[in-house]
Amino acid sequence: MTRLQVDVAIVGAGPAGLAAAESAAAAGLKVVLVDENPRIGGQISRLPYSGAPTPLESSLLKKVQYLGQGVCFGRGKHGILWVHHKGQTVGIQARATVIATGARERVYPVEGWERVGVMTAGAAQTLVKGSGSFPFRRVVVAGTGPLLLATAAQLLRSGVDVAAVVDSARPGPRHWRHGLDVLWGGSILLQGAGYLATILSRRVPILFGSAVTRIDGVTADSGSVSAVQVDLVGPDGLPVPDRTIRIECDAVLLSQGFGSAVELVTQAGAELEWNAQSGTWQPIRTADFQTTVEGLYAVGDCAGVGGSQLSGLEGEIVGLALARRLGMNSGRRAAIRSRWLVGRLRSLNRFRRGMDGIFQPPLGAPVSPMAATIACRCQEVTVGEIRDALDLGAGTPAGIKMWTRAGMGACQGRTCDHIIDSLMRERAPSTPRTPPRPQFPVRPVPGVQLETAAFP
């Protein structure tokens, strides 16, 4: 077991964590940065494992200690951060801790979604970016949100055959109302226009107001993907009759919004608030991004999904705030820089609200799932089993977990938490919202690595 003593511990080396590490280190603080991945950058960059370090990596890694492939499994007594790193347990004692664990894609269940060949849009992008390969012949990209068009365009530009883009959004008057807000996004908007141009110029059909309602396989029971059934979805959430089409493909990429990764910050005791617009729980924070736990900060997508630019700003702001808090004299330039960053943050937040309004993710499946559809992938619990449990009185996610095992698998509910919530809400729309209560350890780690001192 190793012990580390630092000024600032940062979990997550994506845009927010990197910016926090950079600005804290620049102020002279001793920083350790932890990430499950071998290289820095987070989900958006996905640097290939081979290849020379980038200039950012080289310069940053001289100033901060990086625990790559380090799995942070919780915050214990005395605020010690516990990390499983290369077979060893590391206990980090820090004067301040920054959680920058980002967000993950949300997928709602559809019949056949457990077949091999079905994956998130991000998984496909990572394959292409990280390995230069995508060994699937023909893909359908489905769901909603800006990531949908971005993924389709990027795959097309990499030479992948995209059969269709299926978007459950229905462009309409709502979009004009949010249009003005979206203008604050600047260059992000131009990127979006570029994606659309790529898709349209290659004559890939974009099916709006539609959803994949079934994924078929090479064999009926468990075969990998062979085709999808796509339905036009009416405003009532039901498929419009006689408008079903079938598209042959061997991969289906699903992307239906994001959920913030709040497990660590919640296990550490921070209070959460519900963000109705994005349909996620996020930590309650001060202007300096401190959570309700003294010395624990949260920045980036884990505190509310806003994208990489916004995350980078929050990271830099928290780094400067920590420099002030921990007594490093940052001076006038830092104060001016802080004020500029906060101003820019306001613009980007306005853009984000506009985007949320336009691309309103469904806070449930676009089409209500059938009973035989898997809801919890890890434990193979069906939608029907969860509905039965709800009928029998299992009124909370914990109750459903006890009854059906849904949420009890290796992913600890990361894949099915929003699914269970949407099934609960389908039965009883006014169910009060209870925040998740993840227990230590928040990641599976080998038992021999747990030290009794670690338990909070």
Add this chain to the structure above:
Amino acid sequence: MGGISMSSRPGTESATVWINAVEVTVPAGVSIAAALLSAGLSEFRRTPRRAEPRGLFCGMGSCYDCVVTVNGVTTRTCITPVTAGMRIETQGSDDQ
């Protein structure tokens, strides 16, 4: 398998690994998931209840669907680089 492949990228090194006790040459410096897919293997494990095949799903270490046994340790293939000499086992039901 179709799609785009790594062999179209010049200068890609390879690594020799053991997949289910068979020696296989895969591209080096990529994720184990990418390496398995390039070797024509998309089914990485079987589920405990229904023994159904699973493979790559979230691609970011969140879902634990892509796990295989590497050198005796349950490993998320999507976020772990492949290295020469790895002993990878994909078959059988994996109880997490």
